[in-house]
Amino acid sequence: MAIEGDSSNSGKNGVIPVTNVVVEEPEFTDIIENITVPAGRNVKLACSVKNLGSYKVAWMHFEQSAILTVHNHVITRNPRISVTHDKHDKHRTWFLHINNVQEEDKGRYMCQINTVTAKTQFGYLHVVVPPNIDDSLSSSDIIVREGSNVTLKCRATGSPTPTVKWKRDDNSKIAINKSLNVHEWDGDSLEISRISRLDMGAYLCIASNGVPPTVSKRIKVSVDFPPMLWIPHQLIGVPSGANVTLECFTEAHPCLRFKEYFTVEWIPPMLWIPHQLIGVPSGANVTLECFTEAHPTSLNYWTLGEGQMIHDSKKFKSETTLGNPSYKTHMRLTIFNTSQSDENSYKCVAKNPRGETDGAIRLYVSPPTTISPGPATTESQRRDTWDTRGSINNTTNGHPSVYILDKNSRMSSNLNDIGKSEQKSTDNSKGYNLPIEISKV
Template identity: 65%
Template sequence: MPEPGFKDCGSRSDRTRRPEFRLGLVIRVPKMAQICFVVSLILQILRIGQLAAAATTAPTSDPEFTDSIENITVPAGRNVKLACSVKNLGSYKVAWMHFEQSAILTVHNHVITRNPRISVTHDKHRTWFLHISDVHQEDMGRYMCQINTVTAKTQFGYLHVVVPPNIDDSLSSSDAIVREGANVSLTCKATGSPPPSIRWKRDDGSKISISKNLVVSEWEGDTLEMARISRLDMGAYLCIASNGVPPTVSKRIKVSVDFPPMLWIPHQLVGAPLGYSVTLECHSEAHPTSLNYWTREDGHMIHDSEKHRAVTLPDKPSYKTHMQLTIHSLTKDDFGTYKCVAKNPRGETDGTIRLYISDPPSTSPSPVTTELSRKDWDSTAELNNSVYGNPSSLTIQNEKGAKVGSKFQSNLNEIDKSEQKSSDSDRKRNSKWPSDDNGGSGAELASSLALLYLGAAGLLAVR
């Protein structure tokens, strides 16, 4: 004869569970949908041994519920207990069930389910507590408390389990590298209860360019699509998932935009006196980061030495760099054409800078002079180097590398004599100097402008 006990009752994982107490018969339920009938039948069987004693005692009131089961919302991972309060229970029994899972959890003091997180306690048979530890999302649903009266009495309470958002990396985009002008689609998938919402922001606070005509601060939705992306769109994008259950989570997705190098030269024509030092400048944009270097007009690469000092400085945004070439103690051989070159896997480009000889500043110590401050000299030097419409990036230094003093002195008569000494032979010797639109020498025009400037300054000083 087989051992008596519960069979085919409760959740699938509980079907082979045998309770610690025996009923003396085997119950087989063909369909789990008959859960209520089964529980009621079990509770009635439990009362078989109590009927004789009940017949000899005075009649009592039927048991009834004294309070409804409270609906509870709890975050996943917490512990929770559901309370079922009854009165006049007498010899009747109380059972707990998970209605959606069609599972009998407890009967009176006994735990029926195999779930180790389930337990039951009571307060002198008045309140029966169903304990669930480390709540999982699958624990969510309706819980039924039933008393095994002739017509079973039942009531329900709902357990709502909330789960903070979690971004599923396997279903979300990772860092992306695209060509400039291509379309980009980023995806972010998140789970949680309630289902989380997704919004996108740029990590640096810049706006998101969805298309040529649509620029936004934030974008909502699982997918972020950007048309014809440019280098300005390069950077980190944040996918932020939230559902009202802390904490809000985010995923950082870096978008790199590849493009060939481009150069911008602020001063393509630079003048400097013999014996001085000068710095040439180029600004490059490239991604991936370009290889940057300087050459002479014959293609010979310039290396760092006592004569030359090449520096590449990072700029912002990260795809920009600032190239500088400093040439010390200029000689005639140093004048001519220089090239700044930038290369990366996407392409190569170069830019040309022409370095020519200019007149040095006058430093006569005559005390009866009009003083010209360094600021005024800088303005004059700028005029000298801007006469052809190309401002220079000249950094004037003396032979020892120190900057020229804060003031220069010059005599109006000496300047006049200096201009008269600009002979034809001098112009032939400096035949490489560029000329203005009227065919005159740039140095002559600059000297004239300086003369006019100093004359005006002298008149103001006399007054």
């Protein structure tokens, strides 16, 4: 603005001479830089102005339509906001301070000079937030029945929006369904169709968005299934006076304490018995075997005939070995110095809260053999040994296999070489009578 006068007439008219005065309006001297800051940090936005004069500078949050500061005064009630300026700077710079930045602080910030026509400029504040998994909206450790469908959920927050992927803790493949197995799965949900015991284990939900740190959640999946048994030899023959060991392998999950087994409701399980009939010469030792699968791990024991539980003694020794995976169990029963009185049906039993199963092994003990004067073939010797007993009745489902143990040899021979295992469920009726024919060797 300029004010002009005539100095030549000043003396005559008594007017004080006036010189030309030019007043410059304020201007911005620099842009407001866009800033990216992690949540929780402090940030400072700068607005530089020259020729401010008596005008004032104000800071506003544009998206929130909120006036934050005017000149040296803080208008907002947000205690994290403050303002400072450098008086000694040729171009005075006004700083907007935001402490402990939160995600809601993101957006455009406007620096304004209150001229007649307001002058403004903008700077953008980007707030990045590390990923966080919301436990209240995500799955936790679960126990499911084998064969059911399972959905695991993992909800993550952050800015930018995190991506979620799934892995197994042991780096094995994830079985999405029968035809799809993957090492990793993307998405905040993981669906497994008809889950099996092989899918049991820990699953990792991993969330990342480029802002460290990456976070993960470990979800343990337990798969319950009825006990299952494998019996390598169901018919065992030993000579009188020999020791014999009976074996049974089990798999079960969950594990059952003995005191619990009287109070739970049982579900029919399954059973595998490799050998149902075992023959040994008198005086030999023999081991019966049984294999089971169950989860929780089953309570395993042996019985004699239909009921009497077998305890360790000079005559019997039972062993139970956990397999890999842990839901597999190998049961063994050794009978020492077998005699005719040891001929019986031996049962391996497995129980857990999901079911109960048992498998029978028939043991035959042959008397000491005598050598006939004339030559005898292997076939006739076996027929002489077994024909006196007639047909052997099988009390379990499937085709039994016959094992003969020679007292003078460490080798046992499978006479009928069937090579089939028995799979049994408590749903099956008992009392199958299957005659056993000893095949030629």
